[in-house]
Amino acid sequence: MTLSELAERLGIPPRQIRFMIAEGILPPASRTGRSADGYDEAHVVKGLRYIALHRLGMKPGSIKVLMAFDDAVPVLQADGVELRVDPAVSPADLDVDMIVAAVRAALMAYTGRE
Numbered sequence: 001m002t003l004s005e006l007a008e009r010l011g012i013p014p015r016q017i018r019f020m021i022a023e024g025i026l027p028p029a030s031r032t033g034r035s036a037d038g039y040d041e042a043h044v045v046k047g048l049r050y051i052a053l054h055r056l057g058m059k060p061g062s063i064k065v066l067m068a069f070d071d072a073v074p075v076l077q078a079d080g081v082e083l084r085v086d087p088a089v090s091p092a093d094l095d096v097d098m099i100v101a102a103v104r105a106a107l108m109a110y111t112g113r114e
Contacts, residue, residue, distance in 0.1 A: 003029070006039040010047045017047070025050055025064050081107070 007014045020026040026046055030038030046067065053063045072084035083103065085094070108114050 001039045002037045003039065006037075006043055006047070009044050010051060012047075012051065020047065020050060023060060023064060025060070025067060 001009070003014050003017060007017055010017070017026065021028050026043055030040070049067065050063055053066065054060070058066070068086075069084060071087060073087050074082060074084050076083040085091075
């Protein structure tokens with residue numbers, strides 16, 4: 001679908017879609033050109049989620065962080081805590097010891113057991 005068609009589906013102006021793309025909230029179109037923009041249902045779903053969260057009063061930066069978790073790979077879920085990994089990060093590049101120490105420190109601070 002074109003930018004205009006996406007804007008119509010979302011009920012927002014095209015400039016807001018361009019802002020969302022520039023901020024990394026929406027991915028860019030797969031094709032560009034006057035009538036060849038490559039927007040799809042994934043753009044619609046992410047755009048509608050962004051709009052709903054924005055209407056709840058969340059700031060764009062916070063929404064961007066929250067929406068990034070959808071793309072992350074869940075690695076562990078235990079006792080209400082979830083560990084997710086950005087799919088862009090190669091498993092070979094992960095410093096497991098550093099990550100475990102950082103998670104431990106964050107959880108200790110969160111629970112007040114520093």
